[in-house]
Amino acid sequence: MKQFKLLLRSPWFVFGAAMFLFCIFVGVLYPMFSHTDPLLRGALPFEGPSPDHWLGTNGEGQDMFSALLFGLRSSLFVGIAAGIFATIIGTIIGIVGGYKGGWVDNVLTLVTNLFMVIPSILVLILIANSIEKRSMLLVAFIIGATTWPWTARAVSAQTSSLKNREHVSLAKLNGYGIISILCMQILPYIMSYVFMVFIIQMATGILEEAAISMMGLGPYDSVTLGQIINQAQKTEAFSNGNWWAFMPATVLITALQFSLYVVNTSMEGVFNPRLRKES
């Protein structure tokens, strides 16, 4: 609670969190109340911004404002779900390897290193390409399954330094099982760290989704920010100077990344004792 109050005193944290929460708020609420279908071709292609279409239309004559906010919701969903998948997979692998040590850690570190040296975007493209019907959840899982290694490595390092603490020994001596030790003795200690990792994974998820959607490998069942840019690319909006077809989506992706980055660094300033400022 004290640390949360410290966080709220950080203007950068408040700024980043407000920006991200505003995006979530708009992304969730607009599609609930809007009656505009973002896929409806209701106007001429590449109409500029006007009172009827605040952000103009794309090459297919679809309203860009609606597409942008529906896309925001989908990108947030994929990013958050990918962040959850990556954090869960990485935390389980890291905490088990770090605690068990020995050959278990060696095998898990080998797997982690293998995933780390293979560029995740390549794996992502290959997997996405081989699956025909890619739902948002599936895309999120694929992203999560390829971006967990950094989480695993960081959690493993933290766990191996914690496993020899006296409170873990006392738990062992009193008959705690391995799951109880990991969940009750070690995880609470690294929870703030895991949460910060989750924020970074979420940002990675949003970015990776945009990357594969730009290549036309995104989810088939919705509009996403990456798909808006892909659409602009296919209809040559870049070369024709139709900035409204791609710029708002680009700005929104950048804003989401920036807000999450700012939240993460300001949290690190509070949770990391070496960076903590006296107050």
Next chain:
Amino acid sequence: MADAKTISDPSKVLLTVNNLGVHYKTRFGHTVQAVDGVSFSLAQGKVFGIAGESGCGKSTLVNGVMSLFIPPLFYSYGSVVVDGDDITKYDSEKLRVDILGKKISMIPQGALNSLNPTRKVKHFATDVMRNHEKNLSKAEIYERLEERFEAIGLDPRVLNMYPLELSGGMKQRVVIGISTLMNPHVVIADEPTSALDVSTQKSVIRMLLDLMERKIFGSMIFITHELPLLYHVADDIAVMYKGKFVEVGESDQVIFRPKHEYSKQLMEAITKLSTTGERHSEGARL
């Protein structure tokens, strides 16, 4: 399950350690025999003291007695018999469920730092009970916890506190309370008072003896390098040197009439107040 309230089987031998040997394996494949042929037994209501210099194998012996063989520590030979069973033959899961915390419990060296600062005392204590008795309800657990904390002279409100809110002596009591929750046959106290001031040391030891007298636990192995302290606590004392018991006897005999040369040296090394105004002890000059 052992009797929930107290241990009640007088004159029973609770633990027999027979010719126990344990060794460490170094990363270069060498073997270091850290405990070599140690034997003793412990009856209900008795305190067995183990003394020796740092590095002589006292804490390793504790791991051996609890059959906690975590690499690089390995079992060599001998047996540790609890309730007629040799627990060195148990696998780690059976040891965890049937022995640790339930029949043999330990108050570790760094007891002051042994509580997880991120969790309230009651959560730690609840987990210990749940790990052994899964069917206990929350109300039953809290009732038993409050009863036990009152028995060790702590306000039950301590259960709702974080370790950071407790003093050193209170933390020590909490650790003792948690380690004796399941009424173990044997409590191993590994230098439990080394980090405490003299007056708190006294009250903690008095509390341990009181708990044993009230049969909340059966017997105790008390490990320290402070021989005078052992004299006040233990019925029998073993002096350990290079992994072996070089002398075992009643506390009076070991303290005042030590037979082995090493025991004599250990006694002579005790710092005494000089009547001539000299500031250094005999031992310090050695």
